[in-house]
Amino acid sequence: MPFVSLLFATHLLALTVAEQGLGIFEGSSDVGHVLHRGGLQFDQNDRTYTISGSGENMWSTKDSFHFVWKRVSGDQSIEAALRFIGNGTDLHRKACLVIRQTLEPDSPYADIAVHGDGLTSLQYRETKGGTTHEIITRLVAPKSFRLVRKGEYIYSDVNDSFSGAAIPLHLSESYYIGLGVCSHNDQVIESAVFSNVEVSPVENGPVQLKSALETVDIESLNRKVVSVFDDHMEAPNWTPEGKSLVYNSNGLLYKIPWAGGAPERINTDFATRCNNDHGISPDGKMIVISDQSQDSNQSTIYTLPFSGGKPERITDKAPSYWHGWSPDGKTLAYCAQRDGKYGIFTIAVEGGPETRLTTAEPGKLDDGPDYSPDGKQIYFNSDRTGKMQIYRMKTDGSEVEAMTKDDRNNWFAHVSPDGNWMVYLSYEPDVEGHPANKDVLLRLQNLKDGSTKVLAKLFGGQGTINVPSWSPDSKRVAFVSYQFVG
Numbered sequence: 001m002p003f004v005s006l007l008f009a010t011h012l013l014a015l016t017v018a019e020q021g022l023g024i025f026e027g028s029s030d031v032g033h034v035l036h037r038g039g040l041q042f043d044q045n046d047r048t049y050t051i052s053g054s055g056e057n058m059w060s061t062k063d064s065f066h067f068v069w070k071r072v073s074g075d076q077s078i079e080a081a082l083r084f085i086g087n088g089t090d091l092h093r094k095a096c097l098v099i100r101q102t103l104e105p106d107s108p109y110a111d112i113a114v115h116g117d118g119l120t121s122l123q124y125r126e127t128k129g130g131t132t133h134e135i136i137t138r139l140v141a142p143k144s145f146r147l148v149r150k151g152e153y154i155y156s157d158v159n160d161s162f163s164g165a166a167i168p169l170h171l172s173e174s175y176y177i178g179l180g181v182c183s184h185n186d187q188v189i190e191s192a193v194f195s196n197v198e199v200s201p202v203e204n205g206p207v208q209l210k211s212a213l214e215t216v217d218i219e220s221l222n223r224k225v226v227s228v229f230d231d232h233m234e235a236p237n238w239t240p241e242g243k244s245l246v247y248n249s250n251g252l253l254y255k256i257p258w259a260g261g262a263p264e265r266i267n268t269d270f271a272t273r274c275n276n277d278h279g280i281s282p283d284g285k286m287i288v289i290s291d292q293s294q295d296s297n298q299s300t301i302y303t304l305p306f307s308g309g310k311p312e313r314i315t316d317k318a319p320s321y322w323h324g325w326s327p328d329g330k331t332l333a334y335c336a337q338r339d340g341k342y343g344i345f346t347i348a349v350e351g352g353p354e355t356r357l358t359t360a361e362p363g364k365l366d367d368g369p370d371y372s373p374d375g376k377q378i379y380f381n382s383d384r385t386g387k388m389q390i391y392r393m394k395t396d397g398s399e400v401e402a403m404t405k406d407d408r409n410n411w412f413a414h415v416s417p418d419g420n421w422m423v424y425l426s427y428e429p430d431v432e433g434h435p436a437n438k439d440v441l442l443r444l445q446n447l448k449d450g451s452t453k454v455l456a457k458l459f460g461g462q463g464t465i466n467v468p469s470w471s472p473d474s475k476r477v478a479f480v481s482y483q484f485v486g
Contacts, residue, residue, distance in 0.1 A: 023049060024199055025178055026070040030055075031063055032105030035186040038066025050085070051095075052191040053181030058094055058113065058123065059132045062105040064186070067098060069178030075202035078177050079146035079157075082114055085191040089183070091117040095192035096180040097147040099154060101171050104128075110169050111180065112147045112156040116190075120145070122156045122165035135165040135214070135223040138260050149177075150202050152439075153459065155483055164212030164225040166483050168439065168457050207486040209437075211463075213247065213256070215476045216456050218421065218444055223456060226478075227256055227263070234463030235276035236478040238471050240284040245469075245478055248274050253289065258478075267308030275299060276466045277321045280306065281349075282329045288314075290322045290334075301334060303349065314351045323412075323467065324370035324378065325349075326395075333369035333378055344369045344380050346395070357397035360384065368412045370468055371395075372419065379403070379413040379422065388434075390424055403445065404452075409434075412466055415447070416474040422447055423455065423477050425465050436462040442479060459483060 021042040022028060028040040030053075038053035053066030078097050096111040110124040118141030121134040142158040155166035177199055183190040211229040213236060216222070226245065233249035244255050246266070251273040253266040268274060270293060277290035277299070287306050290299045298318035302311030317338065324333035329349065336345050336354075342365045344358040358366045360382065369380040372392070379392045388409040393400040404410045409427040411434050416423070426441040427434070442455040442465065458464070458481040469478040 025068050028068045031065055031067050031103055034064050036189050040068050049194040051181040052189050054186055054189050055182040056186045057184055058182045061129050065180050065182035067180045069176045072177050073173045075150045076177055077148040077202050078199045080194040080197040081144040083193050088116045089188045090185045092184040093190040094182045098178055098180045099149055100176045110154040112145050124167050133221050137163045137165050138225050162210050162228050162485055164228040205486045207484040210483050210485050212481045215478050217476055235466045236469045237280050237467055238478055242472045248276055269310040271311045276463055279325055279467050282327055288322050323368050326371050327375040335367045370414050372415050373417050381411045414468045416470050418474040434462050
């Protein structure tokens with residue numbers, strides 16, 4: 001059908017449904033190709049919207065579903081309670097709250113989608129015709145959900161709770177917001193009932209910083225929320241067996257199952273001011289921490305059993321900030337300030353004399369050292385040329401090589417266990433240092449050909465990925481994102 005005719009048909013359908021009642025919405029129409037036309041039944045008495053939709057999917061580079069919508073501008077939210085009708089044909093039938101730039105099937109969009117099997121995710125397409133990705137929330141089959149556009153970010157709540165799923169999505173001033181249903185099988189029609197539906201402007205008020213522990217699949221770029229926190233937490237390490245993540249919060253260390261569950265505090269005895277520079281030995285038996293509870297409250301490196309216990313001091317001098325453990329388990333690499341100058345150092349895991357590998361010029365910084373999986377190189381970040389960039393060198397400090405050369409500020413490089421990839425944190429060009437609460441990128445460099453891609457766009461920075469956080473199989477990276485929730 002020609003595009004003009006398609007618009008005219010869509011307009012006629014919207015007018016027909018408007019005569020039947022649209023509630024708070026302006027239009028009801030199929031988006032994309034559907035074999036069976038969808039529809040809306042609005043109950044004026046109980047204010048419910050029963051939406052029927054066909055369509056192959058809302059995914060990949062184009063969508064097909066039934067959409068009940070209104071045009072809005074500015075910061076807006078939509079919320080509703082939800083129930084499916086019947087058992088359904090496909091487990092991935094979807095009922096969604098939708099924010100969409102246009103009614104074209106390949107439009108940029110974001111939605112919070114509840115699937116027939118309970119899977120609940122924030123799905124999004126950043127550009128027209130681009131690929132859809134998702135952030136899977138930790139809750140399944142919620143009874144209610146909310147989707148919010150605030151500034152350049154879209155985030156979601158489920159069951160009146162912070163879900164942790166948020167993405168930056170640029171939309172022009174006028175866009176569509178509404179309810180969607182997709183059968184995920186073009187041969188059938190599925191239906192869902194939306195109640196307590198509200199679309200309202202987002203009001204500014206008191207906000208609270210919340211944290212989300214996430215993982216991202218480096219191939220699909222899809223993300224999963226492991227857990228959410230009502231306070232500040234940082235810097236996940238993946239345990240060598242791949243079952244748990246270790247993080248710090250309010251000066252303490254915790255372990256949490258990757259599959260989800262309750263966190264468990266790791267006993268660090270007197271060390272109650274642990275910062276985000278911590279890690280796990282290659283054999284999984286020890287933890288290294290950087291703690292500020294002793295030595296004039298300057299960061300000092302200690303080790304202790306993974307099961308917890310009294311820390312043993314490793315560095316005599318402070319401040320020292322741990323970042324890397326050699327693959328053979330014998331050596332620690334760290335950033336330290338000595339005689340007013342920062343640099344990269346190494347030390348035996350049992351302590352002793354330290355070895356300086358680099359010396360930054362006054363006012364400059366070398367930081368974030370981490371070993372390659374073969375133990376032959378150390379990756380680090382330095383602002384020696386102006387912008388913070390990623391470098392690598394041999395473990396004796398020789399043969400320094402630049403790994404990034406761009407206008408952004410790049411921090412905390414970590415190489416995958418298989419040696420094929422380097423992940424790092426990337427700030428915008430005008431950001432100094434590695435502050436918290438900034439728009440940042442997680443970027444992935446292919447170490448075989450030097451190509452780079454964006455793994456994730458998020459609100460984060462300090463605490464997001466300070467330390468090694470690769471899964472043992474080199475397929476995923478753990479990180480922390482943040483949101484100011486009001």
